[in-house]
Amino acid sequence: MIAALLNLQYHVFRNRLVSRFKRLKQPKYLIGAIAGGLYFYFYFVRYLFHGIVGRPGMNLAVSPEHQKLFELLGALALFIIVLLAWLVPHERAALTFTEAEVAFLFPAPITRRNLVHYKLMRSQLGIFFSSLFLTLISRRFGGNVWIHALGWWLILSTLNLHMLGCSFARTMLLDHGISNRFRRLLVFGLAVAMAVGVWVWAKKTLPELDPAAPANLDSVLDYVQRILSTGPAAYLLYPFRLVVRPFLASDAAAFFWALIPALLFFGLHYLWVIYSDVAFEEASVEASQKLAVRLAAVRSGNWQGLKKNRKPRRPWFKLNATGPSATALLWKNLIGVGQIFSPRLWITLLVIMVVVGVSLANARVGQNLLYLMDILIAIALGYSLLLGPQLLRLDFRHDLPVADILKTYPLRGWQIALGEILAPVVVLAAVQWLLLLMGAALVFYLPGKYAALLLAIAFSAVVVLPLLDVLLLLIPNAAVLLFPSWIQTGKDSVRGIEATGQRLIFALGQLLVLTVALVPAVGGFVGVLFLLQLVFGYAAAVPFAALAAAVILAVEAGLGVMLLGRLFERFDVAEEPAN
Amino acid sequence: MVQVEGLTKLYGEFVAVNELSFSIQPGEVVGLVGPNGAGKTTTLRCLAGIIPPSRGTVSVGGHDIVRDAIAAKKQLAFFTDEPRLFDYLTVGQHLNFVARIYQVPDYERLGAALLEELEIANKRDALPGELSRGMKQKLAIACGLLHSPRVIYFDEPLTGLDPLGIRRMKDSILKRARDGAAIILSSHLLHLVEEICSRLLILKNGRKIIDGTLAEITRKFSEQPGDASLEEIFFRATSETGAPAPAVPPPLPRGNEP
Numbered sequence A: 001m002i003a004a005l006l007n008l009q010y011h012v013f014r015n016r017l018v019s020r021f022k023r024l025k026q027p028k029y030l031i032g033a034i035a036g037g038l039y040f041y042f043y044f045v046r047y048l049f050h051g052i053v054g055r056p057g058m059n060l061a062v063s064p065e066h067q068k069l070f071e072l073l074g075a076l077a078l079f080i081i082v083l084l085a086w087l088v089p090h091e092r093a094a095l096t097f098t099e100a101e102v103a104f105l106f107p108a109p110i111t112r113r114n115l116v117h118y119k120l121m122r123s124q125l126g127i128f129f130s131s132l133f134l135t136l137i138s139r140r141f142g143g144n145v146w147i148h149a150l151g152w153w154l155i156l157s158t159l160n161l162h163m164l165g166c167s168f169a170r171t172m173l174l175d176h177g178i179s180n181r182f183r184r185l186l187v188f189g190l191a192v193a194m195a196v197g198v199w200v201w202a203k204k205t206l207p208e209l210d211p212a213a214p215a216n217l218d219s220v221l222d223y224v225q226r227i228l229s230t231g232p233a234a235y236l237l238y239p240f241r242l243v244v245r246p247f248l249a250s251d252a253a254a255f256f257w258a259l260i261p262a263l264l265f266f267g268l269h270y271l272w273v274i275y276s277d278v279a280f281e282e283a284s285v286e287a288s289q290k291l292a293v294r295l296a297a298v299r300s301g302n303w304q305g306l307k308k309n310r311k312p313r314r315p316w317f318k319l320n321a322t323g324p325s326a327t328a329l330l331w332k333n334l335i336g337v338g339q340i341f342s343p344r345l346w347i348t349l350l351v352i353m354v355v356v357g358v359s360l361a362n363a364r365v366g367q368n369l370l371y372l373m374d375i376l377i378a379i380a381l382g383y384s385l386l387l388g389p390q391l392l393r394l395d396f397r398h399d400l401p402v403a404d405i406l407k408t409y410p411l412r413g414w415q416i417a418l419g420e421i422l423a424p425v426v427v428l429a430a431v432q433w434l435l436l437l438m439g440a441a442l443v444f445y446l447p448g449k450y451a452a453l454l455l456a457i458a459f460s461a462v463v464v465l466p467l468l469d470v471l472l473l474l475i476p477n478a479a480v481l482l483f484p485s486w487i488q489t490g491k492d493s494v495r496g497i498e499a500t501g502q503r504l505i506f507a508l509g510q511l512l513v514l515t516v517a518l519v520p521a522v523g524g525f526v527g528v529l530f531l532l533q534l535v536f537g538y539a540a541a542v543p544f545a546a547l548a549a550a551v552i553l554a555v556e557a558g559l560g561v562m563l564l565g566r567l568f569e570r571f572d573v574a575e576e577p578a579n
Numbered sequence B: 001m002v003q004v005e006g007l008t009k010l011y012g013e014f015v016a017v018n019e020l021s022f023s024i025q026p027g028e029v030v031g032l033v034g035p036n037g038a039g040k041t042t043t044l045r046c047l048a049g050i051i052p053p054s055r056g057t058v059s060v061g062g063h064d065i066v067r068d069a070i071a072a073k074k075q076l077a078f079f080t081d082e083p084r085l086f087d088y089l090t091v092g093q094h095l096n097f098v099a100r101i102y103q104v105p106d107y108e109r110l111g112a113a114l115l116e117e118l119e120i121a122n123k124r125d126a127l128p129g130e131l132s133r134g135m136k137q138k139l140a141i142a143c144g145l146l147h148s149p150r151v152i153y154f155d156e157p158l159t160g161l162d163p164l165g166i167r168r169m170k171d172s173i174l175k176r177a178r179d180g181a182a183i184i185l186s187s188h189l190l191h192l193v194e195e196i197c198s199r200l201l202i203l204k205n206g207r208k209i210i211d212g213t214l215a216e217i218t219r220k221f222s223e224q225p226g227d228a229s230l231e232e233i234f235f236r237a238t239s240e241t242g243a244p245a246p247a248v249p250p251p252l253p254r255g256n257e258p
Helices: A002-025 A028-045 A066-086 A099-105 A113-140 A145-175 A180-205 A217-229 A231-248 A251-275 A281-299 A326-337 A342-364 A365-392 A396-408 A415-442 A451-482 A495-534 A538-570 B039-046 B069-074 B090-103 B107-117 B135-145 B162-176 B190-196 B212-222 B230-238
Strands: B002-011 B016-025 B029-033 B055-060 B075-081 B151-155 B182-186 B197-202 B206-214
Touching: A002 A028, A002 A113, A002 A495, A002 B182, A028 A495, A066 A145, A066 A180, A066 A217, A066 A451, A099 A113, A113 A145, A113 B135, A145 A180, A145 A231, A145 A251, A217 A231, A231 A396, A281 A495, A326 A396, A326 A415, A326 B090, A342 A415, A365 A415, A365 A451, A396 A415, A396 A451, A396 A538, A396 B075, A415 A538, A451 A495, A451 A538, A495 A538, A495 B190, A538 B151, B002 B039, B016 B039, B016 B055, B016 B182, B016 B197, B016 B212, B029 B039, B029 B055, B029 B162, B029 B190, B039 B055, B039 B151, B039 B182, B055 B069, B069 B075, B075 B135, B090 B107, B090 B135, B107 B135, B151 B162, B162 B182, B162 B190, B182 B190, B197 B212, B197 B230, B206 B230
Parallel strands: B029 B182, B029 B197, B075 B151, B151 B182
Antiparallel strands: B002 B016, B002 B055, B197 B206
16 A cells, blocks of 8 residues: 555656656746756855855854754754644644545545555655755755755654654544643643743853853853753753754764664654554545645735635725726725725824834934934835835736636726736835834934935935835736736746746846836936036935936836736736646 | 627637627527537637637627727626635625726615625625635626626536526526526536527537527427437537437446446
C-alpha cells in the first residue's frame, strides 16, 4: 500500500514538474523564468558555495564563541514555537488533505497509519523546498552548504512531526474529557512556572547585569547566554539544542556527532506520531473543504475570502437608485474593503492624529523630534504610494473573475474603469490625508523659517497625492487587463521561479511607466516654481507649482481612465489565458 | 427583438461560431441546444455583448450590441450557468447595486416582489456564502430581472435547483415570455427545452444546423408522424451520418448482473 501511495506522490510531483516545463514554451513564462532565475542566481545561488565575497562584515559564519549562543537562541525559538503549538490551537487533529485525496484515499482500504505515512511523505516535498530556500538565504552569510541544507531539513522535519504529534495529543486529551480551556490553562501555568523558575534561579545565582551594560550588546548577550545555558533553562532547552546543533556545526565531523542525537530525537517523534491512534478523518474532511474554499478564494484574488465568520458589512454611504452609475462600483468596492475602514474609524483616527500632533507640539519636546516626526510621516507617505496600490486590490484585480458580468452592464468602459479604481484611491487618499494632517499639526507649532515651506508642501501633497494614487492604480489595473495571467488574479495563480520573474518584470515596468507619466508633471512643477519663487518666494510658490503639476496629473489620470476603459471594452473574457 | 446576422466568432484559426443568423420575436422562447463545444455559450456571450463578434451583427431591440452597446444592454439580462455574485454584498445590497447600475428608481418595491416570487425574501441580509447553490441562482435571477429586461438569455438555468426550484424557474421563464420578453435558453436538458421552448436552434461546430418550431423539426426528422422524441431528433441531427443514436442496451439476463 505504501508503494501505491509513493507512486501517487511521485506522479503528482512529476506531472506538476512536467507541466511547469511545458508552459515554458509560452514566452511569458519563459521570460519570467529567465528573469526569476537570474534574480535567484545573483541574490542567492552564487553565494551557495562561497558566501559573500568582499563583504566581510556580512559574513556571519558561526564563530566558536558565538556558536553556543546561537544554539541557545535557536533552541529558545523552537521552544517558543512548540509552546505555542500546545497553547494556541483548539481544533481536533486534522491532517490536511486535498479534496481529491479525501475522495480517493479515505474510502479506500488504507489503514489510518498508512494515511499518516502518506501525509508525512507529502509534507517532505514542502520541507525539501523550504530547506532549499532557507539554505539559499542562510548560506549568503557563510557556513557549509550541505550542513545548512541538512540542518534545515532536520529542524523543519522534527518540527513538522512535533506539530502533528501535538495535534494528536490535543485530540486525545479532548477525547478523555480534558477541554481546550483546561489544557491551555495547564500549559500556560507550566510556562509561567518555568519562566518564574528561570528568573528566580538567575536572580539568586547569577550576578546582576551591570546597569551600564544595556549599552553594551556583548555583555547583554553574555548575560542571556549564562541564563539559558545554566540552571533550569539548560534542562528545558536541551532537547531543542539537539535539533539546532547540526545546523550550526562548523565542519563535517562536528555535524556527524551532532546528527546522531538529533536523529534519535527525530526517530522518537516519528514513533510518537505513528503510534498515536487518533481519529482524524472527520476533521480532515472538514479541513480539506475549508482548504478548497480558501484556495479558490485566493486564486480568484479574493484575500477577504480567507476571513472566518464573515459578516455582512454596512455600506459607507447610502446608494440612491439614480445618479452616476460608476458610483455603484465605488459603493460596492468600499463595502468589499470592509468595516475596518468605516467612517467611525476615520473620525477616530482623525481625532487621534490631531490630538497626538498637537500634544507633541505643545509638549515642547524639541524641534529635532518634531522634524523627525515629519520625516517619519514623509517616509510613511512614500510607503503608502509604494505599497498602497499593491495592498488595496478591490479593483479590476479583484473583479476580473466577474468581468463577464461587468461587461453586461449598460456602462461605458471608462465608467466601469473609473468605478473600479475609485475605492482604493479613496482609501489610500484618506490615509495619506490623515498623515498629512498630523504632519501639518506638528509643523504649525514648529517655529523657524521652514515651517511655512513645510506647510506649503503639505498642502501641495493634499492635492497631488490622490492624483498620484490614481496613476499608480491605473498601471496594475491596465496590466491585469493586458496580461491577465501575469497578475495574481486568475483561476490558477502562477507559482515558482517564473512567477517571481514575472513579478520582477512587472515591477520594473510599473516603475518605468510611472517615471514617464511623472516627467510632464515634474516639468510643470519646476517651471511654475522657478517663475513664481522669483516674485513670491518658495513657500508661496510651492502650492501654485503643485496645482500646475496636479492639473497635468489630472489630465494624465483622465486619459489613463479612458484608456483603461478601452482596454476593458476590448478585454475578451473568453481569451483569458489559462495557465 | 433580437436580430442576428452572419455572427462569426474566431479564436485565431478556430471558428467558435460560424455565420449564424436568426431572429427572435417578443414572447418567443428559443431553445439553443447542441453537443459540447457547439458554440452555445460563445453565441450567448456575443449576443450579450460580453465578447465582440469577429464578424456579423447583433441587434437587441433595434440597437446594435457593438455600436450602441449601452442602449442594447439596458434591454437585456444574461444568466450564466454559475451564478456570479459579489461575495461581500448581501442579497439586499446586490439589488441596491444593480438598481443604480440600471437606474431603477422603484427598486425597493420591485426587488421585494422578486425576492418574494423567488422565495428568498427572508435572506435579504445574507451574504452569498450563506446561500445554497439554488438560492444563489435565484439571487442572480432577481438581480437580472430587476430592470424588467425585454430580452433574456439563460445559460443552463436549472443547474443546482431542486425540483420545486426547477418548477418555479420554468414558470418564471414562461411568465416573462407571456409578458412579452424574448428569451433564449441554452440547455442540455432536452426535456426542459421540449417543455417550454416554442422554437429550437441546434448548433454543431459553431454552425446552425436546425432552426424551427418543435412541430416543424419533428416533421422533418420523423419517418412517421410522432415517431421521434426530441432526444432522438437531437441525435439524428447532430450525428455525422444522420443515423439514429444507439438504442439502450437490453438488460442482462438474470444471474449475469455484475
